[in-house]
Amino acid sequence: MSALKIGQAGIATSVQDSGRAGTLQLGIPPSGAMDPYALVSGQYQLGHTHDEAALEMAYADLIATSTHDCHIVITGAPVTLTIDDQGVDPRTIHAINAGQTLRIRATTMGIYSYLHISGGIATEPVFQSRSTSPREVLGGLEGRYLRDGDTLPIGPTQSAPVRDDPLLELSPPGSTLTLRFVPGFQHDDFSPTAISALLETEFSVTPSANRMGVKLSGGDLHSGIESLLSEATCYGAIQVPPDGAPIVLLNDRQTVGGYPKPGAVISSDCARLAQARPGQKIRFVSRSAAEADRIQWLERHYVETRLQ
């Protein structure tokens, strides 16, 4: 079988597709690409229409060799790319010959980059998804981040690359990233002081940011809520632990939690938050559920026109 040999894995490289559904009640998070738009862009460019899995690289530092002729494209956080030590344009589709070695390195922007290979990474799906959930040791390659020396199976190529998709390049964040959120049902239980802190504080992304969630500093959102019975968490939930510093929950979140939540960040802004490096300034603005739906319709259109 065709394979990709990993010479150097980097700090947190894992197999991801768009994630799994239907497993929350088992305590298994959806996982999936932290930047779903970057995933879709790469799938589109290679003509993948079956949610083919890619390699997600956090702060990419990857060396890999393909055992077969294939096409690749890299999406998400910008990188530098060499093929057999020759520097090439990292933002376009490349034809790779069997035995050629790729070296992919992060630049100074964003966190998650995606290496897509024609045919997709063909590890065994778990609950209909190849996404890795490292905490649950599920999916991907043995449920874990890749190590130096790993070999990944690659599926048969069934389609020709389509075209470059420059529209999906990561735009450099301005000085402040604005996260739109929809107030949840505990919103009104927070004190007015906490809510105005949420809306008026300029927060910063802390180094406690990973696939589970992103912790922010700068504001104290003490809820005044004594205790809460454990309940489901959702993508983008703004969770406030007793120390008052909010955590926005992302793909590998725990499926239930007992911390109060004033609301949830809309999904398109979650992807932008996932790409934000520590130190990035963050502000929150409140949006109605109807407005969030409208934004999602626009996104849906955007994604579907790429996967038809």
Place this chain on the structure above:
Amino acid sequence: MRLVLEADPAPELTRTLLAIEKSAQRHFNGSLTDSVIGYATLTLFFKPLQFQRDRVEAWLLEQVDLTKSDTHYDPSAAVILPVLYHPSVAPDLEWLADEKGLSIDDVIALHSETTYFAYATGFAPGFCYLGTLPHQLVTPRLATPRNKVPAGSVAIADLQTAVYPCESPGGWRLIGQCPQPLFDLNNTPANLLSVGDTVRFEPMSEADFYAMGGAR
């Protein structure tokens, strides 16, 4: 979309939530991707843009009225979980007995002679929140959670008890070890316990524990 019932957790409340969940799975078949029951909540997850908020909300409120009168509940037999209660595998057992002025045998009797109800699943695959712990054993979580709680640890916190299905960080007090796996991908369903189950813990000997593969 989340339904919150303004009531204290109780098996009756959970059974109502289970009944509404079942109806929702039928009614929204195709657009509903996940549903999660909490102590007093039912959270429904839909495919993006495949639901209308006001309609789902109206439907849910209607179900609350309809389902309240549902008494056709057939309690299933309790799931029995064997446990070795021994300080060698339970770092908080002696501490708990001292703290509560009980003997270790008293703690074991109190914990294992209670029938528990499964209120919620989550936190980790196979993890199930069980209640209600006898009041003599009620104790708060550790101020600083342990970095590693071994798989199979039988634990208590506040009014709850649970078994850690896999090694994970955790702040609950550890009073025993259960060699019975709670989550196995080769089984259907993969999880041993589901919301609405009743559960009992059964003390086992060290010999039986090690014979069952409990060496953790």
